[in-house]
Amino acid sequence: MAAEAPLRARRPALRWKSRPPGSATTARRTAADRRLGYLLVAPVLILLLLVTAYPLIYNLWNSFHFVNLSFGALPHKFVGGQNYTKMFTSSAWLAALERTLAFTVVSVVLDTIAAIGLALMLHRKFRGRGVLRAAVLIPWAVPTVVSAMLWKTMFDPRSGFVDYFLGALHPSWASITWLNASVWRSWTVIFIADAWKNVPFIAIILLAGLQVIPTDIYEAARIDGAGTVETFWRLTLPLLKPALMVAVIFRTLQALLVFDVIYIMTGGGPGNSTQTLSFLNYQTFITSLDFGYGGAISVMLVVMALVISYVIVRAFRPRT
């Protein structure tokens, strides 16, 4: 079953290649096909340009201008790199950058490890596997704001079940204030809520990757005497690399832009200790209405996302 997928994927390519090469009819046909192709994707392309490219370009323009809507009457004059200078010298931005990168590294590593475990489990044959595979995606389908509110309620020291159970284990744990009363406890809850939401999605991507690994190589490995751990490190993990790359890119970008879970659970507190770049950007845009400075922070986030994605792609590229 798992070995069939690559064969199916090759079939269309074989049919395409079966045309007689070099004939004028084929060339005309190819050009017409290409035009039709462009025509068919044009509406979506235009829509994408409107909703993605326009904001990006407009934001880039803003980042080099004074655009503070609190001063609506003032002209949006060109200020050069002033917004960027302000950003790079801002202690708030540097602290938020540090927190965001730390959160990204820790959550990507922990979530990926958890997702690999979950994917391996879901890959095994057991009763109720289909139901579990569907159920595991439920957290991912729940909007982040809703899941953050759920976790916030669960960790509430007065009405949450977490302290209720902890209190059953030890009386002094019955009323622990998790959010905004301690930096590490606040981060712990944020990591848990974030992982609950995102691990299943990563696990499903990895599960798809596991399913295309041919089973015969496992049989060969078993015949050669490879143990479970050795098989995992020397066969599963290398063959999972393409899926792992996609999963890590997705997860990294999500973590880099983390906002809603923090907005709901801590509001960036205690103090500013859970304030990330996206949260700072929200405050700059929405509270201060400073679209120039906010634009610079956004542009930097996009640059970071591109650079990190490139590094991940390079890191996962097969060595020849």
Add this chain to the structure above:
Amino acid sequence: MAALGAGIALLAAACGSSGSGPAVSAGAKQTIVFAESGLGTEGAQTQTAINGFEKANPNIKVKVDVLSSDSTTYLAQLEHSFIAGSTTPDVFESDVTYPAKFAQAGWVLNLASLHPDMSQFFPTEVAAGTYQGQTYAVPWFDNPEGLFYRTDLIKTPPTSPAQVVSDAEAAMKADHSLKEGLAFEGAKYEGAITAFLTVDSAFGGKLDPQNLNTPGNAAALAWLYDAVYKNHIAPTAVTGWQEGQVQAEFSSGHAAFAINYPFVEAIPASQEAPAVVGHIGYIPFPAGPGGTPGSALGGEMLAINAKTAHSAAAWKFIEYLTSAPVEVARAEATGDPPSLPSAYTPALYAKAPYFQNVKVLNGYSQPRPVSPNYLQVSTDLQVMLSSVFANTESPAAAIAGAAPTVKSDANATPSS
């Protein structure tokens, strides 16, 4: 976030030309749009008032635009309309901290040409609607935050901050159903600032962005810190409490004292623990040496969109909503305290005796800084308070660290 910014900009571009048309006289047949956040009883009472207004002014119809009940979202919704240059809402409800910001941006109408009689309102709230000497918003209702206490547990109201602590400790010893001596808003949000401001003047403090690090402010902050970490009359759970949770703690009989808004007194007895019913005292926070009794000003105001073509009708509507009979009807139905001292009459007290306490607190209530940059100042203050309530910084270090940032943000201009 970039897409959001550009989206708002697009909206502005799309509606940018929609400036105000020729002014429509108050006598002409017209419809005005009123933006408010009221739901439930408050929303219903607003509709009752609108019905009365439309009956008295048959040519003017009022269309209600109910915006979010979450203050941050409400503000964003209003701002998006203004940034887009929309002529609606014609008239809108505004928190006491918004008018200066709106006035600086040119989004609200200077009311000078309409000759409002501001002397009829409580002066502290009038100040909140004034920017650079001009009036931009009219007080609608006035919410002074103060100290609630259980009269069955505390027989005589405390007369000093130290007595609040000793009374709370005694109450906790006497009544084991209490979970805390004091509940207050300690979450990282605007309410933490009003809780601090309620205590502040009792220690001689003043919430002045130009001079935050004063002995009075530091003492007030230290008192709140000590309440959690030294005297243990308040739990660390306050770091997650907004006014709703504080009210729930007090109404359910878990707290001997609570710092909160007057709405706590208007909670129906059916939603209170039996021990609390009929045992609620409400006073300004008692003054310590060198201080004055403390109360923080909250409340809502009414203002007119600078681009409206219906300013005359909008003003008539504001005059109607802020007239004494309409304010009294609202107070009786919803518990929203009138902004007119003249509305506090024996007739009102007969129906809702607690308004006598509210009137007393109105005499002490202190406004938050009136500044177009208040939201940035608020963010700085929230960070300071959150650090102290979480015990990640000492009160002295937090206030010393926040003072320069608060000053700089309060004074920020486009060129800085």
